[in-house]
Amino acid sequence: MADQAPRRSGPAVRPPAPRPGSGKAAARQEIDPARQAAYEVLKAVRVDGAYANLVLPAVIRHFGLDARDAAFATELASGTLRRRGTYDAIIAACADRSLRKIEEKVLDVLRLGTHQLLSMRVPDHAAISTSVNLVRTKGTSGAGNFANAVLRKVSEHDLEEWITRVAPRKPPSRYAEVAFSHPVWIVDELRKAVGESELHAVLAADNEPPRVTLVARPGRSTVEELPGEPTPYSPYGVVLEGGDPGAVPAVKDGRAGVQDEGSQLVAAVLAAAMVEGPDERWLDLCAGPGGKAALLAALAGERGAEVLAVERQQHRARLVARALAGSPGVLGIVTADGTAPPLRAGSFDRVLVDAPCTGLGALRRRPEARWRRKPDDLFTLVLLQRQLLTSALALTRTGGVVLYATCSPVTAETDDVVSSVLQGRDDVVLEDARALLAQVPDCDGRLPGTVQLWPHRHGTDAMFMALFRKV
């Protein structure tokens, strides 16, 4: 079991130099901005319910971090949030009081210190002294000594040794919860989806920062024009070789974008499905913020078709408008409820339902999501997913296709939604989406013809796809 537990190593982001000091005022001056920035991200997530990936750019700007410090702060904040479950178990074993009795801001600094000690290449003395200084500026008197004592104990073992010490061997879900830092209910959902033999590999993949992939929108830019190696499966992608993706000229002017390779494949599958007769009107029923709509519009534009993008939330519809600006192949953007949109039944040739879902297949890129999501979310989402898919089928003409996609592998929102919507209908069949991804190995979904991508197998988000045809 422990063979796949994370190793002591870490991303090659060089730490800012520590500046020793003592006393609250001195400590305030001595803390480097990169560590302060990471602390502010954790605070925003804890206090304001912020999303780390959305708040990070603003915090980095606020502290005026250069590229090296920005990379350090990003890894420190994101890695700490991902690994919180493991670190809390370790901190609990090192503290003389229960976690509940530790001030939350002090606990956040301890988590940051633990991440530096166990998962980043920060020397022990630097990780401890900067954390103690940070605590002195944030906590009550005595917090500095407490943090010093806890982190010194944390530094006595590496991550693997700590996991052996603090993760209960049984039951297996409790072991995985601590060793791989996922709530038990998510461990159980992922086990149902991937099986026991690959469970630890999926959980471990969720703890790795995802590589940044770019998409060249066909007819608007080319893979050759983008900096990086071509992605293995998507003909439109490159793995960014480094630096700020927003600085790439084609990204800057919207001809290319940042998009997971799995998401690129979703758009590619919908566009590749065989459709007899007219192929002019495409629909993206859940379009915000517009990544797939932008790729679909480029693909549609190349063959004289057009995409209509529907999104329920106004601010996300505005993001769709921004993503589609200047693109050919755009029919329009409508802010509406996709379960009952003001559109004519049977009037589309290809429809995408990229459904709102738990996002449990994209935990790598949403560091705090695993702690926010609750099992009850599934019930609400599944109901909505069924309604959206049913609505999409009603909007599709006979002979047309609907692609149902989620960035979650959870059975309830993938297979079960597909099966329940098919039940009792003789005007819809499940088609072979898998055959449209011949270049992708090991991506069979559990239902015949469906596709399931995985971060540990494909390096993509765990996208699910099921292709329907109206007959």
Ligand SMILES: C[S@@+](CC[C@H](N)C(=O)[O-])C[C@H]1O[C@@H](n2cnc3c(N)ncnc32)[C@H](O)[C@@H]1O
């Ligand atoms: C998984 S995201 C779609 C991502 C998008 N396709 C992309 O690639 O950028 C799901 C979207 O569905 C929207 N949504 C949720 N309920 C909806 C509804 N009833 N009708 C239309 N859109 C809805 C959410 O606001 C969210 O923007």
